[in-house]
Amino acid sequence: MDRPALQGPGGPHPDVGRRSVLGRADFSRLLASIRTAGYRIVGPTVRDGAIVYGPIEAESDLPVGWTDRQEAGTYRLERRADGALFGYNVGPHSWKKYLFPSRERLFTAHRKGASFSIDAEPADDAPTAYLGVRACEVAAIRIQDRVFVGGAAVDPGYAARRRRVLLIAVQCAQAGGTCFCVSMGTGPGVTDGFDLALTERIEGDRHEFLVEVGSERGAQVLVGVPLRPADADDVAAMVATVDRTARSMGRTLDQNGIHDLLLGRLDDPEWEKVGERCLACTNCTMACPTCFCHSTEEVPNLDASQVERWRRWDSCFNLGFSELHTGSVRTTIPSRYRQWMTHKLASWFDQFGSSGCVGCGRCITWCPVGIDLTAEVRAIRSNAAAGRPPAAGGSG
Ligand code: SF4
Ligand code: SF4
Structure with a gap:
C-alpha cells in the first residue's frame, strides 16, 4: 500500500511520535489546516437519530455534546453534560462506505459495430481526511487493505482512494455498550496506522486534545496549528483514558482455540437455535x-449500445448469494448464520491470517432481534464442553 513512509532511508521522520496539546478553542484551526493542505474532511455527524459519517465543513457539524447508548438491538443518542466532540463510540456507518462504496460503477462498455470498447471508471481519489477513526476501525481498515490490495488482485478504486486518506484517529474515552475490542486485540488504544491520533481530555475547565503524530503527512497538517508540547501529565492522562476504557468494556469474546472450536461444531444445535x-x-x-461481500450487475441502456457494470454490497445472509448452477447452496437461515460466523471468526484466519x-x-x-455473536460463541463453547450432540437434521 502506498502510505506515507514512517521510516525512510535516513530513519523515521523526526516528527513521528511527537506529542503536543491542542486547546479546544483552537480545534477549528486544525480543521482549517487540514483543508488548506488539500483534504476534504469526513467524520462523525448527527443525522436521523444516529452518529454517522458525513462531510465536516465546520466543527459545529461534529456531534458536540452527544453520546450514544448501545445494547443488543438498541441504539439511542443522549446529551452529555460536557461539550465533548468525540464522546460517543461507533455508529451504524463505518469507513468502508468511503473506501468500498455500497454501490460503485466499475466500467462502461460501448458497442461499436460488431465489437465494443471499455471505458474504465475514473477513480475518485480526492484527498480525504477521515476524522475520528477509532482503534477498532483502524484495525478494520487494515483488514480491508489486506482483502482489496494485499493480494495478487488489486482493486484499483480502493487502492486509489486509500492512497489519499489522511487518517486522524481518536482514542476511545469510554467503552460502548456492545464493544469487545479488548478481546480481539484491536483496541481501545490506537497504536499505529494513523497520521494523527487525538485523545480528548475534559477535566473541570480543561478541554484539550493530546495530538500524536504518526506520519510525515500528519506532521505537515499541524504546521501553523497552535500547539504546546505535551508534558508527562498529558501523556499520563492519555494512558489513563485508554486504560479506563479497557477496564469498563462489558463484553468479551474468548478467542482461545476458536478456529477449531467453530469449524469442529458445524452441527452444533446452537446454529438451529440462533436461526430461529x-x-x-x-x-x-x-x-x-470488515464484511466485503459484493455482487456485480450489468445495467444496459435501452438501445443496448452501452452497458455499465456496477458493484454493490451483498451479504451471505441473502439466499441468492450462494446461488450456483443448481440453486442456492445455503437454503436455510441457520446455515447462512453459521457461514457468516464461522467465516468471520474462524476460516478468515485461513484466508487472511x-x-x-x-x-x-x-x-x-x-441486529433487530439483538443476536450477539459473543453470546453465540459462548453457547457453542458450552455445548462443546458438555459434549452436546448435533440437532436432528443439522443446519445444512
Ligand atoms: S463481526 Fe460484528 S463486532 Fe466483529 S467487526 Fe463485524 S460488526 Fe464488528
Ligand atoms: S442483523 Fe441479526 S437478524 Fe439480521 S441477518 Fe444479522 S443476525 Fe440475522
Missing part, C-alpha cells in the same frame, strides 16, 4: 466494517 431468531435481514453484514472481527459491536447493536 435471525431474520436474514443482512443488517449485521452491512454495518460490519487474522480474525475477520475487530470487536466493534455493530452487528450486535444493529
Whole structure:
C-alpha cells in the first residue's frame, strides 16, 4: 500500500511520535489546516437519530455534546453534560462506505459495430481526511487493505482512494455498550496506522486534545496549528483514558482455540437455535466494517449500445448469494448464520491470517432481534464442553 513512509532511508521522520496539546478553542484551526493542505474532511455527524459519517465543513457539524447508548438491538443518542466532540463510540456507518462504496460503477462498455470498447471508471481519489477513526476501525481498515490490495488482485478504486486518506484517529474515552475490542486485540488504544491520533481530555475547565503524530503527512497538517508540547501529565492522562476504557468494556469474546472450536461444531444445535431468531435481514453484514461481500450487475441502456457494470454490497445472509448452477447452496437461515460466523471468526484466519472481527459491536447493536455473536460463541463453547450432540437434521 502506498502510505506515507514512517521510516525512510535516513530513519523515521523526526516528527513521528511527537506529542503536543491542542486547546479546544483552537480545534477549528486544525480543521482549517487540514483543508488548506488539500483534504476534504469526513467524520462523525448527527443525522436521523444516529452518529454517522458525513462531510465536516465546520466543527459545529461534529456531534458536540452527544453520546450514544448501545445494547443488543438498541441504539439511542443522549446529551452529555460536557461539550465533548468525540464522546460517543461507533455508529451504524463505518469507513468502508468511503473506501468500498455500497454501490460503485466499475466500467462502461460501448458497442461499436460488431465489437465494443471499455471505458474504465475514473477513480475518485480526492484527498480525504477521515476524522475520528477509532482503534477498532483502524484495525478494520487494515483488514480491508489486506482483502482489496494485499493480494495478487488489486482493486484499483480502493487502492486509489486509500492512497489519499489522511487518517486522524481518536482514542476511545469510554467503552460502548456492545464493544469487545479488548478481546480481539484491536483496541481501545490506537497504536499505529494513523497520521494523527487525538485523545480528548475534559477535566473541570480543561478541554484539550493530546495530538500524536504518526506520519510525515500528519506532521505537515499541524504546521501553523497552535500547539504546546505535551508534558508527562498529558501523556499520563492519555494512558489513563485508554486504560479506563479497557477496564469498563462489558463484553468479551474468548478467542482461545476458536478456529477449531467453530469449524469442529458445524452441527452444533446452537446454529438451529440462533436461526430461529435471525431474520436474514443482512443488517449485521452491512454495518460490519470488515464484511466485503459484493455482487456485480450489468445495467444496459435501452438501445443496448452501452452497458455499465456496477458493484454493490451483498451479504451471505441473502439466499441468492450462494446461488450456483443448481440453486442456492445455503437454503436455510441457520446455515447462512453459521457461514457468516464461522467465516468471520474462524476460516478468515485461513484466508487472511487474522480474525475477520475487530470487536466493534455493530452487528450486535444493529441486529433487530439483538443476536450477539459473543453470546453465540459462548453457547457453542458450552455445548462443546458438555459434549452436546448435533440437532436432528443439522443446519445444512
Ligand atoms: S463481526 Fe460484528 S463486532 Fe466483529 S467487526 Fe463485524 S460488526 Fe464488528
Ligand atoms: S443476525 Fe441479526 S442483523 Fe444479522 S441477518 Fe440475522 S437478524 Fe439480521
